[in-house]
Amino acid sequence: MNTAITNRNTPDRIEDELRQTMPPTGEDHRRKKRPRSRSVANRADHGRENAGTSPPPTPQDLRFGENLSSDVIDLYLGDIRNQALLSANEEVQLAQTIETGRTAAKKLKQQDISANEQARLTRLVEAGEAARERIVRSNMRLVISIAKKYRNRGLNFLDLIQEGNVGLIIATDKYDYSMGNRFSTYATWWIRQAITRALANQSRTIRLPAHWHSMLIKINRLRREWEQTEQRQPTSEELAEVLEVPPSQIDWLLKASQSPIPLEQPFGPEEDTEFGDFLEDVDSPDPAVITAQNMLSAELGELLEELPPREAEILQLRYGLHDGKFRTFREIGEMFGLSRERIRQLEHEALNKLRFAHMERGWNMI
Template identity: 40%
Template sequence: MGDKNTIVVNLAEPVVNEKDIDSELAEIEADDEKDPMEEILAGQEEIQKNLDATQLYLGEIGFSPLLSAEEEVYFARRALKGDEASRKRMIVSNLRLVVKIARRYNNRGLALLDLIEEGNLGLIRAVEKFDPERGFRFSTYATWWIRQTIERAIMNQTRTIRLPIHVVKELNVYLRASRELAQKLDHEPTAEEIAESLDKPVEDVTKMLRLNERITSVDTPIGSDNDKALLDIIADEKGYGPEEDLQDKDIKCSIIRWLEELNPKQREVLARRFGLMGYEPSTLEDVGAEIGLTRERVRQIQVEALRRLRDMLGHQGLNLEALFNKED
């Protein structure tokens, strides 16, 4: 798969074995064999720092006003034209949305502040990709991107071999730099690019990234409440993105509204023929048998109903054939 969000999962053999990992750890940290109590205290201190930083962050973003639907369209249009102030306004006004979503993934292997940071990357991506002319609220669109980045970060933290706290902390710095560069460069960054951005030796970057390589089952639970597996977020070249998914839902809602303009018999015939309103798609013969009419009469009602819909949609500049692709 060519998409940059694609995750390649190797189920055949591990990229690196435990001996390699032990060797890399020895080279990176000579004092790996620290006192266990010292490591526990360091971990508790780190947790307290995270709590303090999180409270400070939440207090700061609490003053950011939300945007109305009209303001979203206004600032989004200006952001697409390169207006940096509008772009920042879109981001700042939706930081609370990131926090709300990030809380759902708490206790999944990442501190809340780290979850928020990852979610913010998704929010930034959403601002860059959002098209206000589609008619969707930005919050609905951004939620998709925020969840994707958070879940990918959680997945990257899932490991069967435990690493010392100080190594995990350093590894997170490299991984976060990698994700930020991937968004800026539109491709997965090389070790050289990561090293340059962090002003680190390429050898150090390579060693740390090797510690993150592992076999991952496609059934690994990664969603909130364990309701999603890795397989659910692997990119599919033929799959829908957020725009297509939202557009499809919007079209379905519009079709239901248009059907309400028809008489009951026309509405039922189209619903049964094209699989709408809970029905399964059926042939003319099957529809006739279900509602007690001949095949020819069902066809006539279908033609009349489609003609009425064609007129209604024509006034809105829409194409009926794009929605109903069966023969009259």
């Protein structure tokens, strides 16, 4: 038997540690008998998505928050507290039973088997599934032990446990007893990988790729160690030298790791203002520009009224004052039955008249 795990992760100790993080509840309420929850192995048969979802209500952090009743913890602990750890021989026997069940499942797909053979193979498949479930349930306390090391990193504790359970199930399916390793040693790697991948994919509003998330973990760990030994924060160049990466990559990762500020977050001494109130709406027109355009249109309209109708029309067509479409001298000439040169002359005369009228009014626009 794995004594190291037994001493460190007994059900009573785990239950005590979890209960210390919960708000106090009535003694009668805690000791009330409750039905056992479904096994993790059965939940995993419905896919990773169902296995990775915490039962409601969901806690907000390790302390589980005020919205989480003791029922959730009691149901989970009640599901694993009576599961004894497996010895090395039991692990091998169960793994062999699982392997036999898989072989039987493949044979069941064949068409030319008798009814008696089909019944025998079905029993072997069921025995393999039961062995698989027993291995999973007997090692669920290992998941809790590992999940505790990843608290306060963006996912609540129950979600960490569920993600670790997914890794435990994968380890059960991939475990090769012939290699001579204990199952807990092999499963630890898969549990950690499942938890760290979940943290990389779900703990941030803006997702970082898994390999960048792993690098960020190394950076943060190195910064903590550096601060303890040197009594100061390391520079990007010092971090880059130790990790053997460019300093620009360190700077980019540290910026990318910053949490976004919600636009609804209160701001100010009385917290009566939100950050979103200070952001510019780039899709809305600038009021100052609208006012200037309206004034320009009004003044330009007054100037055009002083021109002969034909010259005013030529300027409006030439510069698209009506429909925003600029027209050539040739196009305007075809409209008026004049040559392009004559249209150019009329435009020149009209602009001179506008400049003169503009100077008389004392404007400084043209």
